[in-house]
Structure formats: C-alpha cells, structure tokens
Amino acid sequence: MSSVTSPADAVIAATRHWLERAVIGLNLCPFAKSVYVKEQVRYVVSTATEAPDVLDDLERELKLLADADPAQIDTTLLIVPDALADFIDYNDLLYFAERLLGSLRLEGTLQIASFHPQYQFSGTEPDDIENYTNRAPYPILHLLREDSIARAAAAFPDAADIYERNQETMRRLGHEGWRRWMAGKGDDAEQ
Numbered sequence: 001m002s003s004v005t006s007p008a009d010a011v012i013a014a015t016r017h018w019l020e021r022a023v024i025g026l027n028l029c030p031f032a033k034s035v036y037v038k039e040q041v042r043y044v045v046s047t048a049t050e051a052p053d054v055l056d057d058l059e060r061e062l063k064l065l066a067d068a069d070p071a072q073i074d075t076t077l078l079i080v081p082d083a084l085a086d087f088i089d090y091n092d093l094l095y096f097a098e099r100l101l102g103s104l105r106l107e108g109t110l111q112i113a114s115f116h117p118q119y120q121f122s123g124t125e126p127d128d129i130e131n132y133t134n135r136a137p138y139p140i141l142h143l144l145r146e147d148s149i150a151r152a153a154a155a156f157p158d159a160a161d162i163y164e165r166n167q168e169t170m171r172r173l174g175h176e177g178w179r180r181w182m183a184g185k186g187d188d189a190e191q
Contacts (some may be wrong), residue, residue: 008045011081014137015043017079021182026173028166031152040074049082053091058097058112058141059104064108065143076143084139087118097141111149113142125128132178133166 019041023032023076035041044061048054058078065076084090097112120126158165173181 007081011138012043012047012091013093015077015079015140018137018182021184022132022136026166026169026181028162028169030162034152035074035148038074040070040072042068042073042076044076044078046078046080047082048080051083051089051096054080054083054093054141055096055100059100061141061143062101062104062106062110065145066104066109070148073104074145074148078103078141078143080139080141084116087116087120090114090116090139109146111144111146113144115140115142118155126174129170129173130167131179132170133163 019032019036023029024036042065044057046054046057048057057080061076065073071183082095091114094112094114101107101110101112115134116139117135117137118126119134119136120128120131120189124131153191156162170178
C-alpha cells in the first residue's frame with residue numbers, strides 16, 4: 001500500500017476509492033471499468049477556491065482532453081476539493097460549464113457529467129438514497145468523450161435502463177449498506 005504524500009494525493013486516493021467501490025464496484029457505470037483498467041482516466045486536482053478559477057481549470061482540461069490521444073486519456077475527473085462545497089453553487093457552475101463547452105465548440109465531442117458530496121436529483125429529498133448514485137467525496141466535473149460514450153452504449157444493450165437500475169441498487173443497499181460497502185465491509189453484498 002502506497003503512502004499518501006500530499007493533499008492532492010489524498011484527494012486522488014479518496015476519489016479512486018469512490019471510483020473503485022461505488023462506480024465500478026456497484027456497477028453504477030458499466031462503462032467505467034474498461035477505461036479504469038486501461039489506466040485511461042486522468043485525475044486532476046484543482047487548487048481553485050472560487051468558481052471563476054474552477055472554470056479556468058475546466059477550460060484547460062477540456063482542451064487537453066480534446067487534443068489527447070484517446071488511447072492515453074479517454075476521460076478526465078476534474079476534482080475540486082476547495083470550492084463549490086455547496087451543491088447549489090456547484091449546480092450553478094454547471095450552467096457556465098456547459099456554456100464553456102459550447103464556446104470551445106466541443107459540444108458533440110465532449111460532455112460533462114456531475115458528481116458532488118451533496119448531489120440531489122430534482123424531485124428528491126436531500127437524504128434520499130437514490131442521490132448517492134452521483135455522490136462523490138468531492139465536487140467532480142467528469143469530462144467524457146462523446147465517441148467513447150456512443151461505443152460503450154452500443155456495447156451495453158440496456159444503456160437506457162442504467163439510471164433505474166442504479167436507483168434500485170441504492171434502494172436495496174440503503175444508507176447503512178452504502179456506508180458498509182464504501183468502508184469495504186460489504187464485498188459479499190448482492191449487487
């Protein structure tokens with residue numbers, strides 16, 4: 001087990017744990033495992049403390065991903081540990097993130113998925129377990145290639161059912177099951 005040597009290392013370690021246990025371990029995204037195993041996930045820890053600086057980091061990462069060889073970097077997790085702690089502020093930033101994507105003429109090439117420690121779907125209560133499908137240890141802007149999503153969706157026959165299946169997984173786990181699973185105590189849990 002490697003030691004954590006910096007705050008950024010700790011942030012990446014927590015994010016990798018979430019990715020391994022929740023996203024891949026519970027199969028919340030059936031497309032994540034292949035890019036993870038191939039080490040095509042770029043982890044970037046933003047030092048931004050204000051939304052405009054997050055957008056600067058986002059612009060840089062969108063351009064980098066658009067120009068990168070997909071065999072080397074297929075997706076990027078822009079992790080924001082020191083800004084956007086409030087979900088409403090984070091949600092407001094997503095509007096500007098989408099506008100930035102358009103201004104860079106990257107709509108249809110890249111997309112942004114959202115994860116946050118307080119993630120809340122519209123029409124749900126803050127503590128509803130279904131929200132945990134998009135809860136991460138830090139605010140994260142997940143940058144994805146549209147081509148990769150299309151290929152993965154074509155290979156997964158029931159891609160449209162992922163959202164419903166994830167909600168059912170979370171309801172089956174419940175809050176205590178989620179805590180146990182994330183602590184590594186639920187490896188034998190039915191998925």
